[in-house]
Amino acid sequence: MRYWLYLVFKLAAGATLMYGLWMGIVFFMPEPEILTTRRKSWFAQDLKWTTAALVFSLISVGVLKIILWDQLYRCRTCARRLRMPLETGSWTSMLLSGKPRTEYICPYGHGTLKMPEVQISGHESPDWEPNGEDIWKELSNYEETRK
DSSP states (O other): OHHHHHHHHHHHHHHHHHHHHHHHHHHHSOOOOOOSSSOOOSTTTOHHHHHHHHHHHHHHHHHHHHHHHHHHTBOTTTOOBOEEEEEEOOSTTHHHHOSOEEEEEOTTSSEEEEEESOOOSSOOOOEEEEOSSOHHHHHHHHHHHHO
16 A cells, blocks of 8 residues: 555655646746737747747656656565665576576565566566575574474
8 A cells, every 4th residue: 555655645745746837838938919900829839839838748758757657666565665675587497497687585574576577579578586484584594493
């Protein structure tokens, strides 16, 4: 739940930022001259406004892309950034170790994200695997049984 609330918060913050940028454009750009008796849309009637709308759209898409990219690399439970990237698999020994991918782990042991390195056969979604129990307890138990 925290993961989705954090996404909603970031999207709201991005929308607020972009709204403020648009209000700044409206405030600082001069109003175009009206050539006819009725008022038309500023977009596609004035080159300055059309250029400003294009740049604003590109910045908006960039902000949305950054927000979604950041959200992809967060834990699905606690919304913290995933750490400890580990490259696994190789093309030369694919039958033994699988395709090359990068695995990220939550610092609190909530789960593991497996990202494919290369997408040859179409889009492959990242694989999030939650851990059954606390991973750090499992590791400490493993060390104790090993001694």
